[in-house]
Amino acid sequence: MADEVTLAQYLFLRLHQLGVRSVHGVPGDYNLVALDYVEPSGLHWVGNANELNAGYAADGYARIKGMSALMTAFGVGELSALNAIGGAYAEKAPVVHIVGVPSTASQDQGLFLHHSFGDGNFRLNAEIYARFTCAQANLRNVETAPALIDETLRQCLLQSKPVYIELPTDLVKARIPTAKLEKAIDLSVPPNDTVIENAAIEDILRRLYAAKQPFIIVDGFAPRYGISSEADELVRVTGFPTSTTPFGKGVINETYPNFHGIFAGAAGKEIYMPWVNSCDLIVRIAPLNADTNTYGFTTLTNRNVTIEVDHNGVEVCGALYRKLNIKTLLRKLLDRLDTSRLPQLSPYPDLGDPKRLLDQLAEPARDAFIDQETFWQRISKFFRSGDIIMTETGTSSSGGRDFVLPPQTTVINSALWLSIGYMLGACSGAALAQREMISAKSRPNGRTILFEGDGSLQMSVQAIGDIIRNRLDVTIFVINNDGYTIERYINGMHAGYNWVQPWRYLESARYFGAPENDPEYPVFNKRVENWGELMDVMQDEQLKAGKGFNMVEVVMDKEDAPSSLKNLVRMAAKRNEGGSETSPAHQELEQRVMATS
Template structure:
């Protein structure tokens, strides 16, 4: 590499070094020159049908790969994507949003340009993005641009949240030093103060040893904090009864004998909630205290009995809070020092539920029986296998998917707070692409000997990657309702364009069923236009006769048809795009959803009173989000 490179080249090479093998986005006149540098940097251009689905896809890619990138144009393009970036911020997904902006001279002069508000203010959109990103960089000065890029990318990875980079058109080809590219970006976690950390570790271990009835809750931010391995190890070594939240489902190995499914508070088994409330120690890892994730705040534990592990904070009881503590090295030290001989010996505890056993006990279905919401989500678990990536859209799929019985090394993506319907269609495209990129990188490494410090190794095995899979099934499986799919159906076009292997189960229950249960069961505003979903691939230009990228579409109206489909080899292998439309009753919903929306209705009419009646539902506890 020469001593100097163009600024856009620097940016995309750096992204490639981080592990971004594909970049999502939509071309616009303010980013067109920058797009010319993507493929020379070794990055695949996805080319999305809309900025919103591009943003959703970048979010999904980041959740699997550990970092992702999105490029849009100033104004109209970036505002179309801001909903997706807001969701990535709320749920901690690392997305680098690059925005092509007008030339600096025009901005400084306040010229009235297209895609602006016409008031000469070119900072207004950046100001908006400052609210939903953790770092921003406006690359207007060549002398500082590369350091700003590196700083911003570092924050994206370490905080696992979106960042915002403005690239003016006149700066794209500006020459900058290439020297920093010779060194990998420093992604090391700052060390905790040794003495301070030791005292904290000993305090936590003492509470674990002194407990009589401990309980572990693994939540969804565990993955974003890169402590999945530590959480799983803690569950396995201690043998403590363990559950996840809905947002955290799939993070720990669900085949462990001490795993008892999702802790669902008032929406779960009657024996579970009082038993948890009787526990004298609760270890809460990567928590998200949202209403949906905590079943209307009914799973929030008593803070006096709880140790909560956040990114840079550990809360021990309701009086000790340690800040500026990095959770990953802290947990690692706890595990290294853990003395199994001092762990409490459990007396038999109530049957909290064995998801696999509950699946086995389900009565057989009748071939002509109607496919019901209450058991579909458990029964479909027999289709899953190690290495699958599974996504459940907000609504009946997300609620029902909490009953999945997952094999080891399975990744589940759902939404724990943002709940933007239609998100999962785009996210599934991004997740499938990330899955393929990881497999391709590993395949290249297996046939090539490379210096361990080279950027090629960094690109193939980015230190930020969340994918802990040892088995790659190459299957990405999406469950999405008909109403949600209509929001972002363009994502199917992006899937076909990039020839991604993806299975889509479209749950067709004729409208917004979750909204019907919240309010307006018979109301017209919860109806949707009936689409012919199985014709979507042809409409989006798929070659229906392609041998290299097969398109498979089926409809299942009764159990017999569904089981016959799932036994087909083409369905199990899914080498291309497969859409299975599953017909369900209009007003049918999982029991947990009915309880959840009833709780939501009560909250909407009087949340303050409900919070006052709950355990540990202080403003601090409710707003805690990692």
């Protein structure tokens, strides 16, 4: 390597050192010269059709790979991606957003440049992004730029949130000593205070041993905190009854005998919520307390009997142990756990066994319409270990909570931001990350499988072009129910605003330029309207292989929806009308939020 590299190369090489292998984004005149250094740095330029989908794709890539990069141009480009970065910030996806901005001289002179607001203020976009990112770097000084880049990337990984880097056009080619790249970015965290750590572990162990009716709830921030394996091990070695939240779907091995599906609170089985409320110990791991993830806050639990494991500490039945590396704490807890002292559990109610429920389903009549109530369970027979399974906001996300998952599957859904159309873009990023990891032998072979509504697909359909451009292996089940069914249940079952223009979805591969008769990138298209057709298509060898671009259009009734979705939107409709939540746990949460705000 030469003695010096450009500033752009320094940034891209640092990303490469941290495991990033692709850069999503859209070219623009303020970032074009910087793009010349992407591929020489060992990175792949994805080339998305628009910035919003590029942001969605970067988010999906980050959730699989652990970090991603997005590059846009100043003004119109970066603001087009803002919605995607907002979702990544809300749901903790570590995306590095690099923005090519005008030269420092142009900014200092306050010139009326294109893509600006024509007022000479070049800081407004950065001020907006400061609200959606955990760290920012304005690379105006070549002497301080390397350290600023390193610290910004460090914060992206440590906090698992997006960061924002401004790269002015006149500094792209600034020279940086290569020696600065020889020292890796320090990702270590301070050691835990042993007194606080030991006190927390002893407190937790004492309560685990004393519990008579314990329960574990695993949530979706566990992967962001790097504690998925510890959560899985705790569930396995304790044998305690366990559920996940919708956001936590797939975090643990769902074939364990003590796994009982998703805890849906007031929207779930009638026996489940009273039983949980009578538990004397509940362990909540990496929680997201959003209304959609807690079924209108009805799955929140009594603080006095809850151990809540969060990013930087743990709350044990009201006692706070803060400023702790939670992965280290859980590892030590598991090492010290004496399973012989755990309680012998008394028989508890049938909380649900997803595998048993799937096995008990009667074979549907071949000419019967495909129904939402059983589709999501039956389609589970299509899954295998290693798959990445993605469900779009709406009926797909709600229905996907009934999936019966094999081990080593990854589920991606949105439980807070809920930007309709996100998942198709994210699918392209996740599939790319999966391909890179399989090539590096850091992930088992598997497919990327997306369940997408017809309405949401129309929001971000250009992502199909991105998928085909990059020859990504993707399987899409398009749920065609003539529009926005989730919105219909909230309001306007027959209102015109909940309809969408009918598209010929199966022609999208041809429209977006998929190759014809190419064995290296095959295309599979099929429309199914009854159970017989669906069962047959699930046995197709090409579809099962998952290679190339595969789309199955699944026709369902526009007024059909999973029962859990119907219950959830009733709660949402009540809140929209000004109804109040009556859950004591929700009232307690509001009080705690007020006390800390």
